Amino acid sequence: MPAADIAATPGALAAFFQLHDAGRVPALLPIRYHRMQADALAFFRGSAPLYYARFGAAPALAGGPVGWLCGDAHIENFGSYRGDNRLVYFDLNDFDEAVLGPLSWDVGRLLVSVRLAAAHFGLPPAAQQTHAETLLAAYAAALATGKAYLLERATAWGLVRQLLHNVQQRRPRELLAGRASRHGGWHFRAHKSAALRPLPPAEALAVLRAVESWRLAQPQPPCGPLLDVAGRIAGVGSLGVPRYALLAKSRHAGKLPRLLDLKLALPAAPAPFCPVPQPAWPTEAARVVAAQGYLQAVCPALLQPLELGGRPFVLRALQPVADKLDFSNFTQDAAGFEAALPDFGHLLAWAHLRAAGHRGAAGPDALQAFGQGVGAWRAAVLxxxxxxxxxxxxxxxxxxxxxxxxxxPTAAR
Known part of the structure; x- marks a missing residue:
């Protein structure tokens, strides 16, 4: 639906979301819309397709090199997680909308989210502009070095250090608490968890069989047999997309079970508006996994594409939503948010540099020159x-x- 056909009226917006969300789990849509009502930032998180319908052809974002994009760069798509090497990282951590496109698309979307987050804190427009300038300056400076770095736990501070510490200190038993019970054999407590929902028996059996078939086909299975499956309720933008939490035995006797996440991969929201051809992928899940590998410093454990009933899913170790930035539950003040802005700019630039040269992306020299440039692109994107x-x-x-x-429809949960 082109932007010109979407009026900013209740009826037009409702029609857009009804069309876009067709095929999602109906029972979860009231929760999705309730979460999007929280404020303009929550709405922004949940409406990437509308954003690209509005701004996919924005001239201010058309210039600069082409590279691999997160596609949904916003201030709450950063978080901490445990990588496949068991170490803890803080990075971009959502790549459902990843595409090949102008780097300015990621930068522009992230800057809009910075302004919305600043407004969330009650800051005036002048401060919102200053915060956007701070992040953009950090992004350009990091890009200008031509080298991707990591955000080290030893040197992080403020809210980033807090999130890294939370993941580092969490033990498997804490991750299982509230989600699973070992009474009568390990199983999910879907009826008592706001993050899980029970599944119809036929759907649960189909998921268990498909994942177990995948597990047995691996030369070295990463986990033991599956114990249980439940529907997972997480996020805003993808809420309602078929998604499952899996409970699997550990490969090692006496160890606690592992938690896995399985999520349907849909076409990327920016793709219809991209000015460059996209690489051919076997499935949408293959796109998500490949792009995450390009952009992220270290990927989470078990990340890989998987087919279930002929549909593409992404499998990974379960990452709790509590490990992502969430300003609706933010405990620090506006000064803490402001202090973290350079980190977000650096992380986006480092992701773009890591992905340089991959499957149609511009090389690192072009990205470095873009960061060093002091031309009109910065004023345009601001x-x-x-x-x-x-x-x-x-x-x-x-x-x-x-x-x-x-x-x-809306319903609190």
């Missing part, structure tokens, strides 16, 4: 972020009204 924020705010107001009037 101006775009301010204008887009106003459009997002108007869309959010119309969406919230559609929910209040009952055009879109």
């Amino acid at each position: 101006g775009f972020a301010a204008q887009a924020q106003a459009v997002v705010a108007a869309d959010y107001a119309a969406f919230a009204l559609a929910c209040q009037e009952g055009v879109l």
Whole structure:
């Protein structure tokens, strides 16, 4: 649906989301829309397809080198996790919308989210602009070095250090607590968890059989036999997309079970608007996994594509939503948020540099020159972020009204 056909009215916004969300789990859509009502930032998180329909052709974002994009770069898509080497990292951690496109697309979307987050803290427009400038300067400076680095746990501080510490200190028993019980044999407590839902027996059996078949086909299975499966309720943008939590035996006797995440991979929201041809992928899951490998410093454990009933899923070790930034539950003040902005700019630049040269992406020299440039692109993307924020705010107001009037169903959870 082109942007010109989407008015910022309750009816038009409701029609857009009803069309886009067709095929998702109906029972989860009221939860999705409820979460999106929280504020304009939550709405922004949950409406990437609308964002690209609005701004996929924005001239301010058309320049600069082409590279691999997160596709959904926003301030709450950073988080801590345990990598496949068992060490803890803080990085971009959502690649469902990853595509090959202008780097300015990622930068522009991230800057819009910075302005929305600053507004969430009650900061005036001048401060929102300053925060956007701070992040953009950090991004350009990191890109200008031409070298990708890691955000080290030893030198991190503030909210990033807090999230890294949480993952580092968490033990497997804490991860299982509230999700699973060993009474009568290990199983999920889906009826008592807000993050899990029980599945119809036929669906649960199909998931268990498919994943068990995959596990047995591995030369060295990464886990023992599957014990249980439940529907997973997580996030905002992808909430309602078929997603499962899996409980599997450890490969080692006497060890606690492992938690896995299995999520359907849908076509990327930016793809219809990309000005460059996209590589051919066997499945959408293969795209997500490959792009994550390009962009992320170290990938989470078990990351790989998997087919279930002929549909593409991404399998990975389960990462709790508590390990992602979430400003609706943010415990620090606006100063803590401001202090972390350079980290976010650096992380996005390092991701782009890591992916340089892969399958159609510009090489590191082009990215370095882009970062070193002091031309009009920086002013253009900053101006775009301010204008887009106003459009997002108007869309959010119309969406919230559609929910209040009952055009879109909502339910707290």
